[in-house]
Amino acid sequence: MNETDFVGARLGAFVAGTDALPPQVLHEGKRSLVNFFGCAIGSGRAAACDTLVRVLGAFGAGGKSTLLGRPDRLDPPEAAFVNAVSANLLDYDDTHLRTVIHPTAPVAAPVLAVAEARGRTGRAVLEAFVLGAEIECRVGNAVSPQHYARGWHITATCGVFGAAAAVARLLGLSPEPTWHALGIAASQSAGVVENLATAAKNVGVGSAARNGILAALLAEAGYAAAPAALEGQLGWAQASGGGDGWGEAMAALGTRWELLDNTYKPYPCGIVMHAVIDACLALRQQHGIVAEQIAAVTVQGNALLLARGDRVVNNERDARVSIQHCAAVALLYGRAGTREFTQAAALDREVAQLRRKVTAVLAAEMPVGAATVALDLADGRRLAHTVLAARGSRESPLTDRDLTEKATASMGDAGLAANAAPLIERLWALERETDLRGLMRLTRSNTG
Amino acid sequence: MNETDFVGARLGAFVAGTDALPPQVLHEGKRSLVNFFGCAIGSGRAAACDTLVRVLGAFGAGGKSTLLGRPDRLDPPEAAFVNAVSANLLDYDDTHLRTVIHPTAPVAAPVLAVAEARGRTGRAVLEAFVLGAEIECRVGNAVSPQHYARGWHITATCGVFGAAAAVARLLGLSPEPTWHALGIAASQSAGVVENLATAAKNVGVGSAARNGILAALLAEAGYAAAPAALEGQLGWAQASGGGDGWGEAMAALGTRWELLDNTYKPYPCGIVMHAVIDACLALRQQHGIVAEQIAAVTVQGNALLLARGDRVVNNERDARVSIQHCAAVALLYGRAGTREFTQAAALDREVAQLRRKVTAVLAAEMPVGAATVALDLADGRRLAHTVLAARGSRESPLTDRDLTEKATASMGDAGLAANAAPLIERLWALERETDLRGLMRLTRSNTG
Numbered sequence: 001m002n003e004t005d006f007v008g009a010r011l012g013a014f015v016a017g018t019d020a021l022p023p024q025v026l027h028e029g030k031r032s033l034v035n036f037f038g039c040a041i042g043s044g045r046a047a048a049c050d051t052l053v054r055v056l057g058a059f060g061a062g063g064k065s066t067l068l069g070r071p072d073r074l075d076p077p078e079a080a081f082v083n084a085v086s087a088n089l090l091d092y093d094d095t096h097l098r099t100v101i102h103p104t105a106p107v108a109a110p111v112l113a114v115a116e117a118r119g120r121t122g123r124a125v126l127e128a129f130v131l132g133a134e135i136e137c138r139v140g141n142a143v144s145p146q147h148y149a150r151g152w153h154i155t156a157t158c159g160v161f162g163a164a165a166a167v168a169r170l171l172g173l174s175p176e177p178t179w180h181a182l183g184i185a186a187s188q189s190a191g192v193v194e195n196l197a198t199a200a201k202n203v204g205v206g207s208a209a210r211n212g213i214l215a216a217l218l219a220e221a222g223y224a225a226a227p228a229a230l231e232g233q234l235g236w237a238q239a240s241g242g243g244d245g246w247g248e249a250m251a252a253l254g255t256r257w258e259l260l261d262n263t264y265k266p267y268p269c270g271i272v273m274h275a276v277i278d279a280c281l282a283l284r285q286q287h288g289i290v291a292e293q294i295a296a297v298t299v300q301g302n303a304l305l306l307a308r309g310d311r312v313v314n315n316e317r318d319a320r321v322s323i324q325h326c327a328a329v330a331l332l333y334g335r336a337g338t339r340e341f342t343q344a345a346a347l348d349r350e351v352a353q354l355r356r357k358v359t360a361v362l363a364a365e366m367p368v369g370a371a372t373v374a375l376d377l378a379d380g381r382r383l384a385h386t387v388l389a390a391r392g393s394r395e396s397p398l399t400d401r402d403l404t405e406k407a408t409a410s411m412g413d414a415g416l417a418a419n420a421a422p423l424i425e426r427l428w429a430l431e432r433e434t435d436l437r438g439l440m441r442l443t444r445s446n447t448g
Numbered sequence: 449m450n451e452t453d454f455v456g457a458r459l460g461a462f463v464a465g466t467d468a469l470p471p472q473v474l475h476e477g478k479r480s481l482v483n484f485f486g487c488a489i490g491s492g493r494a495a496a497c498d499t500l501v502r503v504l505g506a507f508g509a510g511g512k513s514t515l516l517g518r519p520d521r522l523d524p525p526e527a528a529f530v531n532a533v534s535a536n537l538l539d540y541d542d543t544h545l546r547t548v549i550h551p552t553a554p555v556a557a558p559v560l561a562v563a564e565a566r567g568r569t570g571r572a573v574l575e576a577f578v579l580g581a582e583i584e585c586r587v588g589n590a591v592s593p594q595h596y597a598r599g600w601h602i603t604a605t606c607g608v609f610g611a612a613a614a615v616a617r618l619l620g621l622s623p624e625p626t627w628h629a630l631g632i633a634a635s636q637s638a639g640v641v642e643n644l645a646t647a648a649k650n651v652g653v654g655s656a657a658r659n660g661i662l663a664a665l666l667a668e669a670g671y672a673a674a675p676a677a678l679e680g681q682l683g684w685a686q687a688s689g690g691g692d693g694w695g696e697a698m699a700a701l702g703t704r705w706e707l708l709d710n711t712y713k714p715y716p717c718g719i720v721m722h723a724v725i726d727a728c729l730a731l732r733q734q735h736g737i738v739a740e741q742i743a744a745v746t747v748q749g750n751a752l753l754l755a756r757g758d759r760v761v762n763n764e765r766d767a768r769v770s771i772q773h774c775a776a777v778a779l780l781y782g783r784a785g786t787r788e789f790t791q792a793a794a795l796d797r798e799v800a801q802l803r804r805k806v807t808a809v810l811a812a813e814m815p816v817g818a819a820t821v822a823l824d825l826a827d828g829r830r831l832a833h834t835v836l837a838a839r840g841s842r843e844s845p846l847t848d849r850d851l852t853e854k855a856t857a858s859m860g861d862a863g864l865a866a867n868a869a870p871l872i873e874r875l876w877a878l879e880r881e882t883d884l885r886g887l888m889r890l891t892r893s894n895t896g
Contacts, residue, residue, distance in 0.1 A: 048671075055665045059523040063507070075507040151680075151687030156635070183643065187604070187652040190638040194683035195631060200673035203666065204635040207659070217503045218651065223496075225648035232599075235642035239599030241689065 007231045007246055011138075012179030014253045015131045015165045025257045026431070029130040031403055034427050035094055035264045036104040037068065038407025040087035041414050041443055042338055044069020048199055049086050052206070056081060065113040066440040069414045076113035077210040080163075084109035084209035085202040088155065090320070092268035092338070096261060097394065099140035099154055103262060106159025106208040107132040111166045114213060115436045122433030124170055130259060132166025132212075135182070137258035139230070142249035143237050148193065150241045156191025156204030157240070161230075163212020164219075171220055183225020184215035186236035197317065264398045266391045266406065267336040269320040272305045274390035275371035276323055280330035282385045283375055289383075291332045291354055296376040299323050300363040305371060313355065319346040327373065328354035338413050369393055400428070416445060455679045455694055459586075460627030462701045463579045463613045473705045474879070477578040479851055482875050483542055483712045484552040485516065486855025488535035489862050489891055490786055492517020496647055497534050500654070504529060513561040514888040517862045524561040525658040528611075532557035532657035533650040536603065538768070540716035540786070544709060545842065547588035547602055551710060554607025554656040555580040559614045562661060563884045570881030572618055578707060580614025580660075583630070585706035586698065587678070591691035596641065598689045604639025604652030605688070609678075611660020612667075619668055631673020632663040634684035645765065712846045714839045714854065715784045717768040720753045722838035723819035724771055728778035731823055731833045739780045739802055744824040747771050748811040753819060761803065767794040775821065776802035786861050817841055848876070864893060 003009045043049065044067065053067065056078040065079030068086060073079065087093050087105035096103050108129050115125045140147070140158040148154045164185035168178040188211040191204025219225075229235050237243030267277050276299055283289060299305075305323065312318065319325040319341050328351050329340035345351055363372065367388060374384040389395035391402075398406070404424050411420040423442040426433060433439055451457045491497065492515065501515065504526040513527030516534060521527065535541050535553035544551050556577050563573045588595070588606040596602045612633035616626040636659040639652025667673075677683050685691030715725050724747055731737060747753075753771065760766065767773040767789050776799050777788035793799060811820065815836060822832040837843035839850075846854070852872050859868040871890040874881065881887055 051666070051669045051671060055662070055669050058665075059511070059525060062510075077507060151682035151684075153635070180648075183646070184648045184651050187601070187639045187643050187648045188655055191635050192677060192682060192684050192687050194674045194677050194680040194687075195635050196674075198631070198673050199666070199671040200628075200632045200635045200677060203632050203662070203671070207636055211655070214503070214651070217506075218499070218647070221499045221503050223499060223647040223651070225646050226642045226644075229640060229642050229648060232642040234599035234640060236599075236640050239640050239642075239689070240687070 006227045007250060008179040008182045008227065008229060009175070010250055010253065011135055011165065011182055013175040015135060015169050016173060016175040016178045018131060018254055021127055021130055022257070025130055025259060026126055028259050028262060029126050030428055030430055031264070031400065032094055032104045032133065032259065032262055033108055033129065033430065034403045034407050034424055036087050036108045037423065037427060037443060038410035039090070039093045040083050041069035041416060042410030043086040043089040044414060044445060046086065046089055048089060048202055049082060052082055052085060052202065064117045066116060066444055068443045069416065069445050071445050076110070076117045077213050080110035080113040080209040080213055081206035083113065085206040088205045089202065090268045092265055095263050095265070095271065096137045096140070096258060097263055098261065099137060099144045099158070100148060101137060101140045101158055102155045103133045103136055103162065103259070106155060106205055106212070107136055107162040107166050109209040110163045110213045111170055112436065112440070114167055114170055116440050119435045119437055120170060122430040122436060122439070125436055126430050128166045128170040131169050132162040133259050134257060135165040136162025138249045141258070142245040143240065143243035144245070146241055147243070151193045152240055153191035153193050153196060153201065153204050156208045157189045159205065159208035160185045160189050160211050160215070163209050164215035167213050167216035168219065171216055173216065173220055177219040180223060180225045181215045181219035183229030184218055184223060185212060186225065186229040188215065189236055261394065263394055264392055264403060266398060266402065268338050268341050269326055269336070272369065273323060273326040274392060275301070275369055275387040276326050276373060277330045277336045278387040278390050279371055279373035279385040280327050281334060283373060283383055284331055284334050287383055289331065289375065291350070293377045293379070294331060294354065294357060294375055295378050297327050297331070297358040298374040299327055299358060299360045300366065300372040301370065302364055302366045302368060303362065304368055306360055306362050313346050315346055316341055316343050323360045324355040324358040325351065327358045337409050414445060454675045455698060456627040456630045456675065456677060457623070458698055458701065459583055459613065459630055461623040463583060463617050464621060464623040464626045466579060466702055469575055469578055470705070473578055473707060474574055476707050476710060477574050478876055478878055479712070479848065480542055480552045480581065480707065480710055481556055481577065481878065482851045482855050482872055484535050484556045485871065485875060485891060486858035487538070487541045488531050489517035489864060490858030491534040491537040492862060492893060494534065494537055496537060496650055497530060500530055500533060500650065512565045514564060514892055516891045517864065517893050519893050524558070524565045525661050528558035528561040528657040528661055529654035531561065533654040536653045537650065538716045540713055542710050542712050543719065544585045544588070544706060545711060546709065547585060547592045547606070548596060549585060549588045549606055550603045551581045551584055551610065551707070554603060554653055554660070555584055555610040555614050557657040558611045558661045559618055560884065560888070562615055562618055564888050567883045567885055568618060570878040570884060570887070573884055574878050576614045576618040579617050580610040581707050582705060583613040584610025589706070590693040590697035591685050591688065592693070594689055595691070599641045600688055601639035601641050601644060601649065601652050604656045605637045607653065607656035608633045608637050608659050608663070611657050612663035615661050615664035616667065619664055621664065621668055625667040628671060628673045629664045629667035631677030632666055632671060633660060634673065634677040636663065637684055709842065711842055712840055712851060714846060714850065716786050716789050717774055717784070720817065721771060721774040722840060723749070723817055723835040724821060725774050725778045725784045726835040726838050727819055727821035727833040728775050729782060731821060731831055732779055732782050735831055737779065737823065739798070741825045741827070742779060742802065742805060742823055743826050745775050745779070745806040746822040747775055747806060747808045748814065748820040749818060750812055750814045750816060751810065752816055754808055754810050761794050764789055764791050764794055771808045772803040772806040773799065775806045785857050862893065
């Protein structure tokens with residue numbers, strides 16, 4: 001068997017040996033990172049992160065790596081764990097639609113934590129992130145769709161490969177130890193879909209980030225893995241339920257880029273809800289609607305949308321998968337950002353009142369991701385608007401400016417409004433940073 | 449669905465609520481721990497452990513938990529990682545034959561690391577270990593044999609459940625958070641058979657130990673998991689290839705004890721070789737044979753034994769799975785301990801010379817685990833000896849004294865001969881220790 005027949009060998013050579021990354025890919029990397037910083041900073045002070053920092057902080061204290069949107073620091077493995085969790089906490093981060101991987105959280109978090117501790121450049125960070133995300137999504141392609149369908153939380157299980165590859169690149173590892181790092185990652189790949197609605201989800205995602213660092217550091221120190229740890233008969237893909245997609249998944253490395261298919265959410269709720277919100281916002285703006293005028297709201301969509309409808313809304317999690325809540329806040333406030341999906345918004349009386357006026361109706365023929373919203377007004381008028389491709393979809397991607405605004409809003413929520421413009425400006429010019437530590441200071445909350 | 453229908457709920461109630469452990473089970477726990485300490489101390493200074501400590505030590509420095517057989521200390525998660533690795537490094541530790549789990553390494557290591565940091569009693573350690581090992585083996589039963597056959601390294605994948613349960617017990621968690629700890633473990637279960645012949649194996653085993661601590665600490669701090677994280681449709685057992693054995697695996701909790709089926713190796717090599725060594729030792733002793741008298745050695749056994757035979761021996765790993773090497777050292781030295789499986793022994797000229805005289809012959813009708821060794825002597829005599837159940841098998845278990853001698857020899861190899869008697873004596877009376885820290889000091893190597 002030739003070395004180049006092994007998946008890990010090919011990926012290792014690609015990660016270690018790719019020098020000229022296309023400008024378009026580097027730019028998409030920055031878009032992913034701007035979105036990542038906003039999400040992570042926005043959720044940095046969430047209760048789930050507080051708990052995590054209390055537990056991990058008992059061990060990693062005195063570290064050099066920033067926790068985004070928090071005042072504390074930890075060692076790189078623990079900081080990567082926490083930052084991956086905060087970025088992915090609300091599933092408000094990015095989505096590689098083919099695999100449903102949230103690519104950036106488990107890959108950017110370890111790269112940034114290690115880069116900060118070692119004072120690496122912005123260019124090194126950007127390249128490591130882009131290459132790691134590429135590995136993560138391609139490994140995901142190889143085992144999709146059966147992997148997620150069996151119960152593997154693919155953001156966690158494939159995230160660790162991306163994290164290992166990215167940190168290996170950042171450390172400057174040659175092809176062979178990078179191959180070993182990927183193989184070591186195979187013995188750490190974990191996370192189940194059953195746990196998605198609980199805090200245990202965070203542990204899977206955070207572990208992927210942390211374990212990628214460990215895989216790369218151990219490979220750097222001489223630890224080896226089996227040549228076919230990913231694809232072998234008793235390796236990761238076969239054990240986890242089969243993966244015969246390696247051929248296509250490994251094709252056109254360096255010419256086809258999975259990261260270019262990354263998508264970003266304009267609203268912190270289930271992606272199938274986004275067309276509903278777009279339609280409500282359009283109706284509100286075009287017709288100058290205020291809530292008092294609305295007698296009834298009818299939402300139409302296919303079964304995938306309706307599956308999430310008609311739930312009682314008692315908390316934030318319910319709100320994020322409720323058609324009624326999404327329509328109500330968009331119509332009431334003209335926006336659907338993080339503030340509209342807090343516990344306070346979920347329990348708000350005005351919101352609840354408007355939610356009760358919303359009915360969801362199956363329109364089986366409508367395409368996935370589309371929605372029609374019809375308003376019956378108190379004066380007897382009926383207004384309707386259909387959205388076929390929601391903002392943030394591949395057909396209607398968020399612009400750079402949209403991403404800047406989204407991250408700015410999240411930083412504002414986190415009490416870091418003053419740092420938003422300087423931080424985001426520096427992220428758009430990330431390759432000019434000579435030492436990541438300066439940039440990272442802008443992400444820290446100063447309120448204990 | 450009733451709470452008691454969930455696997456995690458039943459295991460959580462068992463772990464948190466079992467007070468009177470049978471004396472026989474507690475004694476088997478001590479046997480497992482004596483064996484664990486010997487193995488871990490014996491391998492503490494192995495190169496694989498040095499590397500691991502160099503990498504992990506960059507982060508966990510200043511910790512309070514002893515690394516067995518080493519001069520350094522780390523925080524509990526990292527110490528648990530390292531000690532689980534050293535205990536299992538040579539597969540010289542224990543074996544739960546039904547699942548082929550090495551039960552003690554991933555469970556005892558986290559219990560000891562946390563107990564030492566918190567100054568807990570010997571009784572608390574013993575009970576936590578026994579209950580954790582029980583959970584580990586029962587979860588293993590539920591998914592065996594298909595789990596290992598698919599490529600999951602069951603010591604790592606099930607070890608994390610045992611580690612989580614044991615640490616939860618040590619922390620005094622009530623049934624519900626113990627249930628959550630097991631569910632959080634489900635999102636961290638990892639390790640593949642493909643990597644077994646490499647250092648990546650260590651990462652799987654060490655991670656299980658470390659992640660069990662994290663699962664228990666996070667559950668203590670309020671992190672929740674899905675009720676059916678282990679057995680649900682999208683949970684761990686189904687994702688990893690199915691497990692329909694929960695009924696039998698959960699039966700007779702507290703009356704049937706898997707730990708009573710634990711076995712211990714007298715020789716640091718493949719378990720199928722043990723009967724070969726026993727037969728050689730018997731022939732040598734009974735007939736006063738010296739190597740010069742031997743013209744030829746013929747080993748007979750079934751296909752499982754022969755599968756490992758006729759390999760070239762270039763290093764320690766080869767030696768441990770070589771019929772020829774095992775027969776040669778037993779005949780030459782009258783022992784087959786750790787010193788007979790070092791790199792020096794593998795390359796020794798006298799050993800190599802005797803290895804060349806050994807032929808392995810298939811005897812398909814012989815039972816698993818049996819071997820016949822026949823010696824053709826220079827004077828024309830032919831001597832033969834058959835062993836049906838090797839020392840250390842369930843039919844011929846190592847005695848407490850055997851285990852003491854094994855651990856004593858390992859500690860001698862590690863330069864800790866003077867501490868062996870006091871340490872092992874205290875382990876046999878573990879329930880009398882009021883603070884684990886005293887005992888742990890005896891395990892430390894003072895040579896940097």
